[in-house]
Amino acid sequence: MSEQQHIDEATGVATTGHEWDGIRELNNPLPRWWVWTFYATIAWSLAYMIAYPAWPLISTATEGLLGYSSRKEVRQELQAAEAAKGEYVSAIAETDVAAVLANDQLRQFAAAAGAAAFKVNCVQCHGSGAQGSPGYPNLNDDEWLWGGAIEDIQTTIAHGIRFAGDDETRLSEMPAFDFLEPTQIKDVANYVVSLAGGTADAASVEAGATVFADNCAACHGDRGKGMTELGAPDLTDAIWLYGDSAADIAAQVRRPQNGVMPAWGERLGPVTVKELAVYVHSLGGGE
Template sequence: MSKKDIDEVSGIETTGHEWDGIKELNNPLPRWWVWTFYATIVWAIGYMIFYPAVPLINSATPGLLGYSSRGEVRAELDAAELAKGDYVAAIREKDLAEIMADDTLRQFTTAAGAAAFKVNCIQCHGSGAQGSPGYPNLNDDEWLWGGDIDAIHQTIAHGIRFAGDADTRLSEMPAYGEILQPEEIRQVAAYVVSLTGTPSNAALAEAGATVFADNCAACHGDDAAGNRDLGAPNLADAIWLYGSSEADIAQQIRAPKHGAMPAWSTRLGDATVKELAVYVHSLGGGE
């Protein structure tokens, strides 16, 4: 029987292996650790037998229990759809006034509308509905076509300048570059700026008041506060879709841009349009 080799420094038995004067100590793992390791192997084998584990070309081994994570998710989604089914049915059956009067249903409709908004509306109005140049901010209380729940629903359902819907919102500002002289356009632009700020030339603004009264007041009003029946914006609130400088305003007078919005009723259905209307109204419906 060979004699045990004991390391002089640590006093631990070595395995007899040595590299460049460094001896390998014989320090076996604790028994509890070894048995735990064996248990994990047994657990892994059992898992492979009972659950999907080994990848195949188009799937994986099904396991004796027939469990599927996809099936579990599908069951949870089906349960969620069933749970909200009564609410969705109520949204379809009730009108907007009834939905708004029921706190529980209104809260559910608002949450559903927020989800629909993220899918369908943020591309133009932004993730926070804050808008961008040419696309209105939906968080304030300024509305082109009215901010009550019915007006918002009408706009979402039938769109704006959407050729495929007979009930779409329609308004178009004339291209005054073909009607007014360049000097008159500069004058009326200066006047519009004077409503909320300081024009570059007070004399131009004074003359522009007359041009405005003769050509613009019919739609925007004598006080330039706009007309929601026509979709004519309020020009005295410092809120602008296409820029607020005199040059921007002059360009819009000269050759106006006309935004368009799809009619969502045919794309999303009546229930989702109601959800969107309630959600948007919750952001900035001031009426």
């Protein structure tokens, strides 16, 4: 024992020589079990680094003696999942969409898969609940521009609406009626408001009926009920894409907004399109 070593009087244990504010640090050794546990963890970590991927390299990492790969494990799990649903996917691919709807097992599978595809591809415009927004249709109601039968929905999803990249796209455009006099546009807007039971300028409604018959009835029908074969909306209900006030309708008459929906058939493939069609049809508004 060196002459400088200090022994604590209360415990009889040597101190380390460190002192803070008159308090000396006792030189108590660690318990042997703790020391051996610490050495064991070091040995375990070395063995782990040798057995499993551990050290990062420039573009990869050490592979480890066991050859384990989390990416490989994920790929195997995905392959197993694909194999598990392969029977249903094949059946949907080979089955007409109406027959898919009529088969309970295929319908349930297609609706679940379509819901997942909808969240990835459709919610940006139609909303997470398919409730739509100004300019984007609500898919929960029973009003359809191009028909709500399952085949109609499939066609709309596959080929889109006014989509320039698809030769079979749904195609119709409301022309701009800016050649009408401002008074005529005001009159026909009020007439359309009256068709839906809204509050309209009574003095304009009668004159607007004449303007409507001369310019609008060819697409929207004599009574404003619309034509799904033309994509012309029903003007007698309370469902509006661009607003239901006389000013909103006048703006649409003067300079119409003709929305565009992409064609999803080529991008998603026929099976996913069928699944989306079944899901959208299942929301409650399908015919």
